[in-house]
Amino acid sequence: GLHGLKAPTQVLDCGNSGTTMRLLMGVLAGQPFSSRLTGDASLNQRPMGRVIEPLTQMGAQIEEMRAGPKERVIRIDGQPLGGMRYAMPMASAQVKSSLLLAGLYASGTLEIVEPMASRNHSELMLMARGLPLRREADLITLSQREKLKALDTEIPGDISSAAFFLVGLGMVPDGEITLQGVGINPTRTGILEVLQGMGADIQVSQTREWGGESVADLIVRPAPLKGTKIAGAVIPKMIDEIPVFCVAASQASGETVISDAQELRVKESDRIAAVVEEFKKLSININELNDGMHLFGPQSVMGGHVSSRGDHRMAMALAIAGLGAEGEVIIDEVESVEVSYPGFWEDYRRLGGQAQIT
Numbered sequence: 001g002l003h004g005l006k007a008p009t010q011v012l013d014c015g016n017s018g019t020t021m022r023l024l025m026g027v028l029a030g031q032p033f034s035s036r037l038t039g040d041a042s043l044n045q046r047p048m049g050r051v052i053e054p055l056t057q058m059g060a061q062i063e064e065m066r067a068g069p070k071e072r073v074i075r076i077d078g079q080p081l082g083g084m085r086y087a088m089p090m091a092s093a094q095v096k097s098s099l100l101l102a103g104l105y106a107s108g109t110l111e112i113v114e115p116m117a118s119r120n121h122s123e124l125m126l127m128a129r130g131l132p133l134r135r136e137a138d139l140i141t142l143s144q145r146e147k148l149k150a151l152d153t154e155i156p157g158d159i160s161s162a163a164f165f166l167v168g169l170g171m172v173p174d175g176e177i178t179l180q181g182v183g184i185n186p187t188r189t190g191i192l193e194v195l196q197g198m199g200a201d202i203q204v205s206q207t208r209e210w211g212g213e214s215v216a217d218l219i220v221r222p223a224p225l226k227g228t229k230i231a232g233a234v235i236p237k238m239i240d241e242i243p244v245f246c247v248a249a250s251q252a253s254g255e256t257v258i259s260d261a262q263e264l265r266v267k268e269s270d271r272i273a274a275v276v277e278e279f280k281k282l283s284i285n286i287n288e289l290n291d292g293m294h295l296f297g298p299q300s301v302m303g304g305h306v307s308s309r310g311d312h313r314m315a316m317a318l319a320i321a322g323l324g325a326e327g328e329v330i331i332d333e334v335e336s337v338e339v340s341y342p343g344f345w346e347d348y349r350r351l352g353g354q355a356q357i358t
Contacts, residue, residue: 026098030105083108156183190237303327
């Protein structure tokens with residue numbers, strides 16, 4: 001239950017997962033004990049201030065301790081927390097979720113104002129378990145805290161993982177794949193909506209609900225794409241899918257422009273710079289913008305030697321680009337794929353990829 005946690009006996013290692021670290025900070029901020037969190041070299045360079053600052057306003061005591069640029073321990077000394085009204089400076093599901101989890105242990109009312117809607121998995125999960133969250137336009141309110149109900153839950157397939165094959169089938173000449181039980185939460189379907197708007201042949205079938213989340217099977221067939229412009233409210237709905245979306249854009253006819261995506265700069269890597277630099281090694285002509293990217297298609301993808309930079313989504317996006325390459329694509333640091341999609345390479349080979357993992 002809410003008060004069943006015990007003090008950890010060692011530093012808690014979050015690996016490469018920013019979601020794990022940020023959400024745990026919310027859970028641990030109100031506990032009656034101290035905790036320490038760390039991660040791998042990549043995670044230890046990612047910004048945590050945007051979570052620490054609002055948690056501190058609730059009364060949390062959190063300290064970042066560094067022994068070097070890639071070595072960090074976050075110490076959390078649990079404190080009684082209070083409610084507040086917090087206007088988020090930018091849309092972030094991780095920050096919002098961390099505050100809601102801290103709010104489970106806080107006195108008073110917690111109000112969160114979002115500049116635009118972000119992923120709402122945490123809200124749906126908490127409401128399905130009996131928490132009376134209220135949502136009115138851009139305001140989320142948590143004022144009553146009762147016991148959460150234990151429920152058996154089926155976990156929907158991750159649309160961020162499905163996205164690689166939504167794009168990948170367009171890199172091969174023919175075929176059909178069905179992705180079963182994929183979550184189609186409206187706050188996450190930006191990649192689906194944008195690809196369909198570009199002409200992708202993606203059929204949404206067998207829609208149903210699991211634990212408050214919408215789920216469907218996605219049937220995908222190759223189809224010609226046309227370029228597009230994406231910005232504004234759709235960006236938070238597909239922020240993690242933008243690297244592989246750029247693969248699709250490289251094969252689309254005409255101009256594609258991505259803007260308002262500056263959050264990509266503070267992911268596992270600077271994904272704007274990484275996409276531009278690594279795609280160019282495959283002879284994909286793509287231009288860097290301050291808040292996104294710009295490219296024309298369709299383009300031929302050539303062989304080359306590229307690096308994921310330790311970023312799981314970059315590794316998989318480069319592998320999907322390699323499906324249509326004229327020549328061998330060698331990707332360094334593919335171990336990072338284990339972070340979010342341990343079965344990726346097996347599924348990649350089923351699609352026709354010739355990956356050899358060393």
